Amino acid sequence: MAEENTIFVGKKGTMAYVLAVVTQVNSGASEITIKARGKAISRAVDVSEIVRNKFLKDLKIQKIATSTEEIPTEEGGPLKVSSIEITMKK
């Protein structure tokens, strides 16, 4: 999948990411992936639920995958953090 069809959910308000997803799909993307790490995972689920229940009802969740990423830190060992990828398709 092309990187431009991926939305990284972080600390902004939920609706900012909803708008980003809706905009990408309306400009021609037929498949989109929402990614998030750590506490933003809950927000990523909110984004996909709001998009498909309110804005793009023909979008279906194709796959949800979780994994563990290691983030290097300056002090000591790497920090492990959970991540999620939600792929939605028309």
Next chain:
Amino acid sequence: MAEENTIFVGKKGTMAYVLAVVTQVNSGASEITIKARGKAISRAVDVSEIVRNKFLKDLKIQKIATSTEEIPTEEGGPLKVSSIEITMKK
């Protein structure tokens, strides 16, 4: 699935739920579902990642589903909240 094979993740520390999952599997459950709503969704993903990376490496994620639940409130309309169900199987 029997209700006793379901772990509801809430506001306790992550390791409390990890222990609950490991205990249930070690007492004979071959399939277990982790459920959470709202901000606890991130913690539910942490629980499943820690369980399968550290404690029960033969456990595989079978399905991850998200949905929107409506919670009745005393003032005005129902509150919509996202939820997740992570099903893991040996």
